[in-house]
Amino acid sequence: MLFADQDLARRLERTEGQANANFVEARRRQFPDSGAEWLTVAGAYAMFDGADSPLTQSFGLGLFGPVYAPDLARMESFFTAHGAPVYHEVSPLAELGLLVQLPARGYRPLEYTNVLYRPLSPAHAAPVSTSPELITRPITPAETMLWAQTSAAGWATESFEASDFMLAYGQLSASSAGTVPFLVELAGQPIATGGLFMHEGVALLIGASTVASGRRQGAQSALLAARLHHAAQQGCTLAMMGAVPGSQSQRNAEKNGFRIAYTRIKWQLESPSQ
Numbered sequence: 001m002l003f004a005d006q007d008l009a010r011r012l013e014r015t016e017g018q019a020n021a022n023f024v025e026a027r028r029r030q031f032p033d034s035g036a037e038w039l040t041v042a043g044a045y046a047m048f049d050g051a052d053s054p055l056t057q058s059f060g061l062g063l064f065g066p067v068y069a070p071d072l073a074r075m076e077s078f079f080t081a082h083g084a085p086v087y088h089e090v091s092p093l094a095e096l097g098l099l100v101q102l103p104a105r106g107y108r109p110l111e112y113t114n115v116l117y118r119p120l121s122p123a124h125a126a127p128v129s130t131s132p133e134l135i136t137r138p139i140t141p142a143e144t145m146l147w148a149q150t151s152a153a154g155w156a157t158e159s160f161e162a163s164d165f166m167l168a169y170g171q172l173s174a175s176s177a178g179t180v181p182f183l184v185e186l187a188g189q190p191i192a193t194g195g196l197f198m199h200e201g202v203a204l205l206i207g208a209s210t211v212a213s214g215r216r217q218g219a220q221s222a223l224l225a226a227r228l229h230h231a232a233q234q235g236c237t238l239a240m241m242g243a244v245p246g247s248q249s250q251r252n253a254e255k256n257g258f259r260i261a262y263t264r265i266k267w268q269l270e271s272p273s274q
Helices: 004-031 071-079 100-104 143-156 160-173 219-233 248-255
Strands: 037-041 044-048 057-059 087-090 105-121 133-137 179-185 189-199 202-210 238-243 260-269
Touching: 004 037, 004 044, 004 057, 004 179, 004 189, 004 202, 004 238, 004 260, 037 071, 037 133, 037 260, 044 071, 044 219, 087 100, 087 105, 100 189, 105 248, 133 219, 143 160, 143 179, 143 189, 143 202, 160 179, 160 202, 189 219, 189 248, 202 219, 219 248, 248 260
Parallel strands: 057 087, 202 238
Antiparallel strands: 037 044, 044 057, 087 260, 105 238, 105 260, 133 179, 179 189, 189 202
């Protein structure tokens, strides 16, 4: 049995941090002038993917060892040198001292994210049975732009900012180490997308969306099943995902055996410490 403890939190946070670090490296390879880079401070990953990118933040702060004022100062300098806001997404299983340090340095809480997990067993590696009208599969390299456009169309109903990011993200995802983009087709037409990242036995489910005309057709259930199947075939024993608390994404995950491991708080540096 897996318990929602600090050991689990370390595995989950390292997986998500590594997924984003790999993407940052993919952007740097294809766009050397972007300034994309990442570094490790006090065991946490801090990354810059562009001033407006949701990947520009830190992951795992306070989970891998003590965090001292010079550590926070180094991370703040890293972000501000790139002209980016300073964000840290912090698990409640991180060291308690961060709750004192962050407000004292001028941080304020910004948003919550529920991190969900479930074990993967050999049963998930068995053939997936879904609607015969739906075809769910990893994309080929030639379909990278199709995946990006379909993903962006699905996110467009949520926000234009997310749609723009997913269009750019999709074009780089195929070259990001460990990431497998999935496509769902209905009667030969692409209707949904999602990503899968695998790291040290942990499968991270990311970026799922469905275009407006393809909703209520079972695409998200098929997409979830296909990604868990693929991950189990590759030897993963644990799956994870993030969701806005109380969202439809969280409900879908819980219907499929996911449990909430913890709720992260994203902190933003609003003003420098005095």
